Amino acid sequence: MKTPIFISSAPHILPNWKQAFPHAVFYCGLPRQFDDFDDSLIFVDYMNLRSDDKRQWLDACLATGRKVFVLSPTPNLHEAIDVIKDGAIGYGHTLSAATLMQEMVLVVSHGGLWIGNKLLKRVMAALNQKGPSSQQKQNKGGVERFGGILSQREVAVGKLVATGATNAEISSALDIKERTVKSHITSLFDKLEVRNRVELSLLLNNIEISRPNSDIPSKLPAL
Template structure:
């Protein structure tokens, strides 16, 4: 049997989860709690396999409970079950050791399956949570690339920056000379300096940094 402790300050949610989980012949409800302090003592006493944990509760919130469980030597696997799906809360809960993150509009069958998966050592995330995590990871990568590119572009003088933008637009040296009103020799000098300061070996790499930095207009 999978022993579960339910933690939520809403009596209706507790009753609903009791009904959902009580209908499964491989799950038993070992205990319930309505706030964070009671949750820790109940979990420590009952030693459940899985905890369904709300985030927003009186006296102590769910994130604080997650932080304190390891300090008490409690190894129960926790599924956060909440109405809140902000990136910050999701990432914080997972970093604090949550094995799952479900929204309260998750279907009864999916909640039961999530409990089984987590009890078996697998993660359980609502589809929308998975989508947000992917988006957050992508955004983090994009932000890192943007910061790195802007750091390199900042090494350039205003004129070198203009040349770098022209290079990113696919202009040849003669075309850059005509567009920026400078001699071919001067353009070649600036292109060489751009390559050196951006630590690149070809024009495609210059274009990539200009694009990642998000600049597209001459400095003048």
């Protein structure tokens, strides 16, 4: 992946962005043309944008077919779900430390999704508080719909992953070693064709995601 591109309403590139990517390209405002973007990752900063502008900026960037990562000065779980469902491959804080931003790019450049562990746990907790959707009630929802290809232990681990539980918490809840938890989660990645914990958690909560530039389906069919 080439040098990232930042699009923001800020008058100049922010220090943490510059520190993370010294040669990053910066645009103040939405560019009129995207011809020179090649396959670069696009960071879209939501700072000072109204809701309609956020939608316009994200749609314009996604329309290029390039990978888009949304930054927000006030990350929240509803926006996180919305941008990932719409096709963004990441969602993070505008003022994230340079080292964290480099980690973000590393993850998404290898085909993963990024939300961040703290926000992911809040997203999963909120989804579980809402209870099963009408579709989940009609059909088997969550990890149970994959029971035909998962072992009973993988189903048990998957249910806890879907709540945002950490490996240590899963280990304690199921009375198994943490390395065994990691092994089961790796198996879940392989069997459900997801690349990381974020995608697994979203899938097990029946959240459909767009996967631009990917040969892996956004959501596997119910089994």
